[in-house]
Amino acid sequence: MDNFIPGQIFTTSASLVDSVDRKLLVVLRDGRKLIGVLRSFDQFANLVLQDTIERIYVGDAYGDIPRGIFIIRGENVVLLGEIDLDKEDELPLRQVPVEEILLAQREEMEARQKREKLKNKLLHDQGFSVDFTETDLY
Amino acid sequence: MLPLSLLNTAQGHPMLVELKNGETFNGHLVNCDNWMNLTLREVIQTSPEGDRFWRLPECYIRGNTIKYLRVPDEIMEMVKEDSIRQRQAASGGNRGRKWFSWWKYWSRRKQRWKL
Numbered sequence: 001m002d003n004f005i006p007g008q009i010f011t012t013s014a015s016l017v018d019s020v021d022r023k024l025l026v027v028l029r030d031g032r033k034l035i036g037v038l039r040s041f042d043q044f045a046n047l048v049l050q051d052t053i054e055r056i057y058v059g060d061a062y063g064d065i066p067r068g069i070f071i072i073r074g075e076n077v078v079l080l081g082e083i084d085l086d087k088e089d090e091l092p093l094r095q096v097p098v099e100e101i102l103l104a105q106r107e108e109m110e111a112r113q114k115r116e117k118l119k120n121k122l123l124h125d126q127g128f129s130v131d132f133t134e135t136d137l138y
Numbered sequence: 139m140l141p142l143s144l145l146n147t148a149q150g151h152p153m154l155v156e157l158k159n160g161e162t163f164n165g166h167l168v169n170c171d172n173w174m175n176l177t178l179r180e181v182i183q184t185s186p187e188g189d190r191f192w193r194l195p196e197c198y199i200r201g202n203t204i205k206y207l208r209v210p211d212e213i214m215e216m217v218k219e220d221s222i223r224q225r226q227a228a229s230g231g232n233r234g235r236k237w238f239s240w241w242k243y244w245s246r247r248k249q250r251w252k253l
Contacts, residue, residue: 040139068208069208069211070207071206071209073174073201073204
């Protein structure tokens with residue numbers, strides 16, 4: 001019976017201490033995805049990430065931008081998760097050069113803005129007041 | 139080492155600060171405090187769109203406006219040396235009267251209760 005006691009039975013509160021020196025994916029409120037090794041944190045969940053890359057996802061493709069050391073202010077983090085180093089090598093996505101992904105990202109953003117503009121116009125014509133333009137994931 | 143201690147160690151070094159509104163400030167860190175307020179010198183301020191630039195000889199950034207900071211990789215090396223130096227200073231300074239009587243009490247307690 002002792003073998004079935006899970007290792008995390010006594011969790012009382014969230015702690016990042018188990019994530020230190022692990023490779024994490026951090027999502028910021030502005031939608032950025034940063035992948036780096038967590039080196040330290042504090043009571044506000046301010047993070048220190050080392051060897052960080054910013055990964056941009058568009059469709060089934062992604063591109064990486066190396067960024068170095070980040071000190072992230074905790075309130076700007078939406079979520080973070082540990083990266084499975086084995087599964088990381090078998091992504092169903094294809095990696096493309098940075099210039100290409102940045103282009104694709106800009107096109108996607110312009111397309112989204114066009115759709116939003118059209119949607120807002122249609123709603124406005126129907127009598128709805130639309131003033132919602134939130135780019136914060138919070 | 140705590141994030142704010144790392145920031146303190148980075149004083150004098152160049153860094154990039156991005157604010158919540160997307161503006162970036164590239165400059166040398168002069169000083170920082172517990173609220174992440176910063177003073178930078180020789181600063182290049184960039185607009186959120188990346189199209190306009192300003193040069194400021196010095197600037198003050200209120201900590202709660204910051205999204206993140208990027209520091210040079212050399213900081214990690216300095217941090218290791220700094221934390222070693224801090225630990226030596228702390229253990230040296232701890233041999234005060236109050237600390238010693240607490241230490242006596244604790245070692246006797248350990249002996250008594252075989253902790």
